[in-house]
Amino acid sequence: MVTSVRAAQPVITARNLVKAYGDVNAVDGISFDVPAGESFGLLGPNGAGKSTTMRMIGGVSQRTSGQLDIMGLDPELQGPEVRAHLGVVPQQDNLDEELRVRDNLIIYGRYFGLSRSYLAQRADELLEFAQLEDKAKARVDSLSGGMKRRLTIARSLINDPKILLLDEPTTGLDPQARHVLWDRLFRLKERGVTLVLTTHYMDEAEQLCDRLIVVDKGQIMAEGSPAELIRKHSSREVLEVRFGTDRNAAAADQLDGTGDRIEVLPDRVLVYSENGEESLEVIRARGLRPMTSLVRRASLEDVFLRLTGRSLID
Amino acid sequence: MSILHDDDYILAPDRRPLSALYSRNARAVIERGFRVIKSQNWVVLVSGFFEPVFYLLSMGIGLGRLVGSVQGPSGAPISYAAYIAPALLAVSAMNGAIYDSTWNIFFKMHFGKLYQSMLYTSLGPFDIAVGEIFMALFRGFLYALGFTGVMAVMGLIATPWALLLVPAAVTVAFGFASFGMAITSYMKTFQQMDVITFVMLPMFLFSATFYPLSVYPEPVQWVVEALPLWHGVELMREISTGAFSVLTLVHLLYYLVMILVGLAFTTRRLRALFLR
Numbered sequence: 001m002v003t004s005v006r007a008a009q010p011v012i013t014a015r016n017l018v019k020a021y022g023d024v025n026a027v028d029g030i031s032f033d034v035p036a037g038e039s040f041g042l043l044g045p046n047g048a049g050k051s052t053t054m055r056m057i058g059g060v061s062q063r064t065s066g067q068l069d070i071m072g073l074d075p076e077l078q079g080p081e082v083r084a085h086l087g088v089v090p091q092q093d094n095l096d097e098e099l100r101v102r103d104n105l106i107i108y109g110r111y112f113g114l115s116r117s118y119l120a121q122r123a124d125e126l127l128e129f130a131q132l133e134d135k136a137k138a139r140v141d142s143l144s145g146g147m148k149r150r151l152t153i154a155r156s157l158i159n160d161p162k163i164l165l166l167d168e169p170t171t172g173l174d175p176q177a178r179h180v181l182w183d184r185l186f187r188l189k190e191r192g193v194t195l196v197l198t199t200h201y202m203d204e205a206e207q208l209c210d211r212l213i214v215v216d217k218g219q220i221m222a223e224g225s226p227a228e229l230i231r232k233h234s235s236r237e238v239l240e241v242r243f244g245t246d247r248n249a250a251a252a253d254q255l256d257g258t259g260d261r262i263e264v265l266p267d268r269v270l271v272y273s274e275n276g277e278e279s280l281e282v283i284r285a286r287g288l289r290p291m292t293s294l295v296r297r298a299s300l301e302d303v304f305l306r307l308t309g310r311s312l313i314d
Numbered sequence: 315m316s317i318l319h320d321d322d323y324i325l326a327p328d329r330r331p332l333s334a335l336y337s338r339n340a341r342a343v344i345e346r347g348f349r350v351i352k353s354q355n356w357v358v359l360v361s362g363f364f365e366p367v368f369y370l371l372s373m374g375i376g377l378g379r380l381v382g383s384v385q386g387p388s389g390a391p392i393s394y395a396a397y398i399a400p401a402l403l404a405v406s407a408m409n410g411a412i413y414d415s416t417w418n419i420f421f422k423m424h425f426g427k428l429y430q431s432m433l434y435t436s437l438g439p440f441d442i443a444v445g446e447i448f449m450a451l452f453r454g455f456l457y458a459l460g461f462t463g464v465m466a467v468m469g470l471i472a473t474p475w476a477l478l479l480v481p482a483a484v485t486v487a488f489g490f491a492s493f494g495m496a497i498t499s500y501m502k503t504f505q506q507m508d509v510i511t512f513v514m515l516p517m518f519l520f521s522a523t524f525y526p527l528s529v530y531p532e533p534v535q536w537v538v539e540a541l542p543l544w545h546g547v548e549l550m551r552e553i554s555t556g557a558f559s560v561l562t563l564v565h566l567l568y569y570l571v572m573i574l575v576g577l578a579f580t581t582r583r584l585r586a587l588f589l590r
């Protein structure tokens with residue numbers, strides 16, 4: 001009997017993963033577990049090593065050291081067997097430009113050894129999901145950037161994967177397409193599919209990830225659910241004040257003690273505080289007059305800023 | 315679509331040989347190749363066929379005027395065009411195979427993303443290598459067929475044995491292609507790729523392609539006789555006139571060994587070639 005509280009078996013176990021390019025460690029000792037059915041996120045600034053980690057999970061990049069176990073197998077020793085159950089959306093679309101749109105799906109399915117009759121039906125269903133039915137016979141290079149992205153995402157589902165690796169899946173998608181994808185991902189998750197994704201969109205990470213790691217310079221800076229991370233690394237609220245581009249830094253010197261912590265960005269100053277309105281009153285009482293002010297709940301973006309010293313979208 | 319349970323996430327290892335690199339599905343790579351050919355402009359496909367034909371026309375007919383007839387493999391005199399035509403077929407098989415297994419692979423690896431996308435499926439590098447070599451040989455087969463046809467039209471074929479030129483050309487191509495990929499795995503830049511051309515051109519010119527080996531001093535003859543192209547040229551020449559001897563078997567054996575060693579070498583280098 002299956003009980004709902006039983007902790008799921010990890011389907012991905014990474015221990016001290018290292019990937020060196022020359023004398024630089026792009027991934028520098030990363031360890032994590034992903035249980036079955038979880039939606040697991042990798043966040044981090046550009047060059048943090050997210051895509052490199054994803055490629056090692058897919059078994060297409062050889063690790064320099066460390067252990068990796070995917071569904072009980074080492075992807076380096078059992079690449080084809082592991083990848084038979086993986087769906088991959090790489091950061092950069094790698095569609096087959098020499099084949100038409102629908103053939104991209106069919107031939108990709110053939111690489112998995114799936115039958116033509118199965119693929120004919122599956123391809124039509126995925127074209128519908130990607131909203132590309134009327135482009136079935138079009139050349140790939142005639143598609144827009146977002147359409148290519150949608151086709152790449154649709155293609156990753158052709159083999160009904162147990163684990164789906166999504167490297168910045170929604171980059172380049174319009175809001176409607178993004179919501180179609182989120183909806184699809186939720187439904188896959190309900191079916192027990194495990195998701196591993198990277199994103200630079202914090203709303204996406206909060207929406208989609210049960211748990212995530214923040215990576216910087218190839219190392220894990222923090223790990224937890226979005227709510228846990230916010231609780232641990234940020235105050236409850238954030239007060240954003242603007243004094244004008246040249247004056248933010250000078251004004252910030254006078255903000256000491258108005259909140260738990262002050263963060264100066266080029267265009268605004270962030271005051272981390274349990275109560276933003278109270279902090280704003282303290283600031284006004286000091287005779288400072290911000291041009292604009294805004295109180296909001298702390299988000300993952302604040303956690304990110306705290307941990308990496310950089311804003312997410314550099 | 316059913317709900318996934320924990321048990322569905324336990325995979326059994328594939329214990330067959332090469333399972334890290336091979337999913338026994340090279341036919342999917344080949345299927346893709348044919349689908350691309352079908353949708354391609356046929357002019358692209360045919361262009362590679364003309365190179366040896368142009369050589370044959372210019373040298374065979376042009377130079378042939380000056381040279382007259384030469385001694386064929388059987389000892390009987392044959393026209394100069396008939397002398398160089400089988401050699402050109404061997405050269406074209408070599409060039410096509412080398413191009414496909416080096417430049418083409420190098421380019422697709424570094425600039426196209428085709429192999430990256432294939433390697434994210436259950437295909438392994440061995441499937442891709444086998445599929446790509448097959449496609450290269452298929453193209454070589456078409457060119458050889460066309461060239462043999464041209465030879466027939468020009469009256470350069472005197473024996474039905476000449477039909478064997480086509481499979482022989484594919485064999486020669488296979489020998490070179492099986493080595494080419496392994497060599498490409500060591501290449502990192504375009505400059506390094508140029509070395510391949512630097513090796514190929516003299517082999518083309520000096521492998522008894524346009525004149526008999528006997529013009530060289532003996533030590534040079536030994537060197538040329540060790541080169542793969544010479545064996546290809548001689549094999550083709552013997553087939554085109556039906557003048558078979560023990561040497562024919564030696565040439566074939568040379569290629570058989572070359573194919574086996576090349577494939578083993580390429581298989582060893584697959585990780586370096588595809589999984590960086």
Ligand SMILES: Nc1ncnc2c1ncn2[C@@H]1O[C@H](COP(=O)(O)OP(=O)(O)OP(=O)(O)O)[C@@H](O)[C@H]1O
Nearest residue numbers: 021026027044045046047048049050051052053091
């Ligand atoms: N093929 C390669 N050769 C050399 N260095 C590489 C290679 N691929 C990645 N790197 C380096 O490894 C580091 C991590 O790159 P990676 O692509 O994993 O970052 P990322 O976290 O995905 O960044 P982004 O958010 O920009 O996609 C970078 O410093 C990058 O320059």
Ligand SMILES: [Mg+2]
Nearest residue numbers: 050051052091
């Ligand atoms: Mg990346």
